[in-house]
Amino acid sequence: MIGHLILRLSIWFLLTSDLSLINIIIGVIIALVLPRGYTSRAKLTEWLKVLIQVMIAIPVAFKEAFEIILYPHNREEIIREKVKHKHSSLLVFMDIFLITFTPKTIVINHNEEGFYEVHKINPEGK
Structure with a gap:
């Protein structure tokens, strides 16, 4: 869960190039709202x-x-x-x-x- 959040926030910050407070809040909201995909356990x-x-x-x-x-x-x-x-x-x-x-x-x-x-x-x- 935390790994997905960090990855999504990293991508968000790379896309927006903005570390303002409002952008961080928007990024956290988007990272939490995006659905998590099905992950299979490949060897x-x-x-x-x-x-x-x-x-x-x-x-x-x-x-x-x-x-x-x-x-x-x-x-x-x-x-x-x-x-x-x-x-x-x-x-x-x-x-x-x-x-x-x-x-x-x-x-x-x-x-x-x-x-x-x-x-x-x-x-x-x-």
């Missing part, structure tokens, strides 16, 4: 795996961006990928973010059956 090991995937995705994204610049990518396809984290909506979001973060792929749909539809571009001849 720490799953979060560590996602963090490692994020660290790997950054250089891959730069590599793919240069490949798109240097070589034509005229072939495109839509593939289906299985959802890795069905029980945590935040981990599903992170999975979609990782797929979309790389320049050659973007998630265009999330099926309730447990699949992503991913638009992917490929270089000519692959």
Whole structure:
């Protein structure tokens, strides 16, 4: 509870850039009135795996961006990928973010059956 309040107040102060008394009162009221979202208890090991995937995705994204610049990518396809984290909506979001973060792929749909539809571009001849 206190952690959520501090986080929301921090965001409020960063957005408003005003530490006057009235702004602090407004920020506290807004932080208390905003509904708290449902949080799932994802395992720490799953979060560590996602963090490692994020660290790997950054250089891959730069590599793919240069490949798109240097070589034509005229072939495109839509593939289906299985959802890795069905029980945590935040981990599903992170999975979609990782797929979309790389320049050659973007998630265009999330099926309730447990699949992503991913638009992917490929270089000519692959």
